[in-house]
Amino acid sequence: MLPTTVSxxxxxxxxxPHDPRAPGIARATxxxxxxxxxxxxxxxxxxxxxxxxxxxxxxxxxxxxxxxLREATPQGIRVAVWDSNPQIPPGFGTTGxxxxxxEAESGRGLRLVQACADAWGGYPLxxxxxSYGGKLxxxxxxxx
Numbered sequence: 799m800l801p802t803t804v805s806x807x808x809x810x811x812x813x814x815p816h817d818p819r820a821p822g823i824a825r826a827t828x829x830x831x832x833x834x835x836x837x838x839x840x841x842x843x844x845x846x847x848x849x850x851x852x853x854x855x856x857x858x859x860x861x862x863x864x865x866x867l868r869e870a871t872p873q874g875i876r877v878a879v880w881d882s883n884p885q886i887p888p889g890f891g892t893t894g895x896x897x898x899x900x901e902a903e904s905g906r907g908l909r910l911v912q913a914c915a916d917a918w919g920g921y922p923l924x925x926x927x928x929s930y931g932g933k934l935x936x937x938x939x940x941x942x
Contacts (some may be wrong), residue, residue, distance in 0.1 A: 808835065809868035814852075816861055818883050821852040824865040828877070840875060840939050843914055847877045849936040850907040852934070855881035866934075874916065874940030882932040886923040890935060908935075916940050 812827050814820040825845050832841050848865060855863035863881040870876040890908050911918055915937035924931030 807869045809866065810868075812826075812853075812854070812865045814863050814865065816859070818856070820863075821849060821856055824852055825849060828865065828867060832875070835869070837875060837941075843939045844875060844877050846939065847911050847915055847939060848879070850911050851879035851935045851937070852875070853907060854887060855879050855883075856886075857892065858887075859883045859932075870938045871940060873942075874938055876936055876938045878934050878936035880923070880932055880934045884931055884933050886920045886922065886933055887935070890918070890920045911937050916938070 810827075810831055812824055814824055814896070824846055828844055828848050829838075829841050832838050832844060852865065859881045861882045863879060866876075866878040868876050868878075887908050888917065889912070916939055918935075918937040920933055920935040922931070922933050
């Protein structure tokens with residue numbers, strides 16, 4: 799009889815400076831993590847989800863932000879982005895209001911997240927203290 803192996807759920811957090819190169823570094827890290835965990839086929843969708851949320855964090859905050867990746871199920875992942883702005887983008891959370899119109903100049907990227915993710919959400923954190931507050935936007939993608 800073969801021994802049973804238990805794989806604990808995994809998670810990674812990458813702190814990012816407010817630098818225009820940070821989203822690219824985060825996407826490369828995401829691809830490496832997915833390949834390491836045998837989930838490389840999720841990379842195109844997960845990278846799109848991450849790119850839109852990272853861009854939102856970079857454009858709408860002045861401080862650092864973070865990418866968090868974790869196993870959502872054995873067949874999927876949760877991609878999350880934290881930033882210091884507690885405001886949930888329109889259409890993304892329960893308090894965010896309606897999504898941006900399709901013809902809007904900005905705000906359409908999160909529509910892509912909604913269209914491509916299996917589940918998504920966002921919530922404010924803390925009381926506005928930049929070191930503890932802000933918001934977390936997340937999206938999940940799963941195999942087949």
